[in-house]
Amino acid sequence: MKKFDVAIAGGGVIGGAIAMELAREGLRVGVFDRQQPGQEASWASAGILSPAPENPGMIAMVEMGKASFARYPEFVARVEEISGKSTGFRPKGTLEALFSNDTKTELSTIIALHHGLGLKAEPLRAEDARELEPALSGEVKGAVLRPEEASIDNRALTAAVLEAAQRSGAEIFSGCGARAIWREGNGCKGLVLQNEKIEAQWTIIAAGCFSAAIEGIAPYAPVRPAKGQMVALRADDLKMERVLWSEKIYLVPRNDGRILAGATVEYAGFDKRTTAGGIEKVLSAAIDLAPGLADARIEETWAGLRPDSPDHLPILGPTDIDGLLMATGHFRSGILLTPITARLIREWITEQRASVDWDRFSPLRFQSAAEGSAHRAPA
Numbered sequence: 594m595k596k597f598d599v600a601i602a603g604g605g606v607i608g609g610a611i612a613m614e615l616a617r618e619g620l621r622v623g624v625f626d627r628q629q630p631g632q633e634a635s636w637a638s639a640g641i642l643s644p645a646p647e648n649p650g651m652i653a654m655v656e657m658g659k660a661s662f663a664r665y666p667e668f669v670a671r672v673e674e675i676s677g678k679s680t681g682f683r684p685k686g687t688l689e690a691l692f693s694n695d696t697k698t699e700l701s702t703i704i705a706l707h708h709g710l711g712l713k714a715e716p717l718r719a720e721d722a723r724e725l726e727p728a729l730s731g732e733v734k735g736a737v738l739r740p741e742e743a744s745i746d747n748r749a750l751t752a753a754v755l756e757a758a759q760r761s762g763a764e765i766f767s768g769c770g771a772r773a774i775w776r777e778g779n780g781c782k783g784l785v786l787q788n789e790k791i792e793a794q795w796t797i798i799a800a801g802c803f804s805a806a807i808e809g810i811a812p813y814a815p816v817r818p819a820k821g822q823m824v825a826l827r828a829d830d831l832k833m834e835r836v837l838w839s840e841k842i843y844l845v846p847r848n849d850g851r852i853l854a855g856a857t858v859e860y861a862g863f864d865k866r867t868t869a870g871g872i873e874k875v876l877s878a879a880i881d882l883a884p885g886l887a888d889a890r891i892e893e894t895w896a897g898l899r900p901d902s903p904d905h906l907p908i909l910g911p912t913d914i915d916g917l918l919m920a921t922g923h924f925r926s927g928i929l930l931t932p933i934t935a936r937l938i939r940e941w942i943t944e945q946r947a948s949v950d951w952d953r954f955s956p957l958r959f960q961s962a963a964e965g966s967a968h969r970a971p972a
């Protein structure tokens with residue numbers, strides 16, 4: 594029987610980053626993925642690094658997003674150094690374009706909200722926005738510049754994180770899906786794979802939107818897939834430095850000249866097919882925001898499944914089963930939240946404490962809602 598200090602179910606960017614952190618602490622770490630690691634949401638993502646809330650429900654996540662974002666430059670430097678691979682980190686800011694006729698009111702509301710949350714944001718007149726980003730539509734009426742935000746090539750990042758985890762000593766196993774947790778009494782003794790058991794002092798569930806399918810996990814991580822369809826475009830004559838947003842779309846320039854456009858949010862089960870309607874929606878919103886994209890070549894289309902939770906917030910930390918932790922439910926922000934997630938899990942395991950307030954994200958919050966009872970103390 595294989596024996597580890599830590600067994601991680603899921604080798605996406607979250608499982609990989611946790612493995613790297615813990616292996617660097619000298620722990621024996623095994624990552625078990627049901628397929629080739631790094632091919633799900635972490636591959637399909639857009640890689641925007643923005644702690645700003647997309648809607649009022651996401652305000653609860655801002656502090657954690659800021660803490661994670663602040664760690665990004667150091668995280669990227671470490672991953673690149675250990676793996677020897679580039680991650681395509683672009684700390685060039687983001688720009689949100691506004692189309693409404695009442696831009697003045699909208700701008701002052703957005704700027705006040707950002708400043709209240711300690712986020713840097715500057716109002717721009719339409720002509721100033723177009724001077725910075727000439728690809729923007731002439732219909733844009735104003736814009737918000739968030740100069741400190743960034744993006745990263747999530748496919749490159751995920752590959753680099755997995756390589757860095759391995760080079761730090763973690764073992765990564767492909768084609769080894771977890772069927773269940775290995776539970777004995779109130780303790781978790783490891784993972785049950787298809788044909789073997791893996792023994793571990795600590796077991797971490799990081800299987801993205803598939804986590805709830807692992808027997809014993811649904812009460813702690815009732816996640817479901819939220820499909821996002823994406824398009825990669827190439828437009829040789831179009832200059833784009835920053836991530837551009839509108840209410841309907843984001844455009845993400847990559848270092849290799851591609852521009853990603855996305856994404857739909859659909860609750861369609863585990864179906865990862867792209868559809869004519871989904872891609873049409875993405876393309877028409879992309880062209881509304883940057884009309885020059887009408888001439889762009891379509892290089893690739895794909896869809897991925899975000900791990901969404903009932904309150905759309907991540908699910909992080911210890912459960913009431915000894916030795917069992919969750920690191921999932923990152924929904925639309927898992928790339929942003931990777932450094933802080935890895936750090937929190939490392940702190941829980943090596944120090945049995947966390948330096949960031951995580952209570953809001955506890956895996957016990959769904960159980961207590963279902964039972965109408967108070968939280969039990971985490972193991």
Ligand SMILES: Cc1cc2nc3c(=O)[nH]c(=O)nc-3n(C[C@H](O)[C@H](O)[C@H](O)COP(=O)(O)OP(=O)(O)OC[C@H]3O[C@@H](n4cnc5c(N)ncnc54)[C@H](O)[C@@H]3O)c2cc1C
Pocket residue numbers: 602603604605606607608625626627628629630631632633634635636637638639640641642769770771772799800801802803804806807820821822823855856896897898899900920921922923924925926927928929930
């Ligand atoms: C279209 C799209 C756009 C996005 N844009 C952004 C963005 O701009 N910024 C941002 O921060 N986030 C974004 N996200 C969200 C982000 O990509 C995810 O939150 C993040 O990648 C989740 O990482 P993960 O490692 O938890 O999950 P995944 O990457 O899905 O990895 C889960 C892993 O678990 C494995 N697995 C599944 N079942 C089992 C099992 N039973 N046993 C073992 N292994 C198993 C899978 O094979 C997979 O490798 C986007 C997501 C999508 C789909």
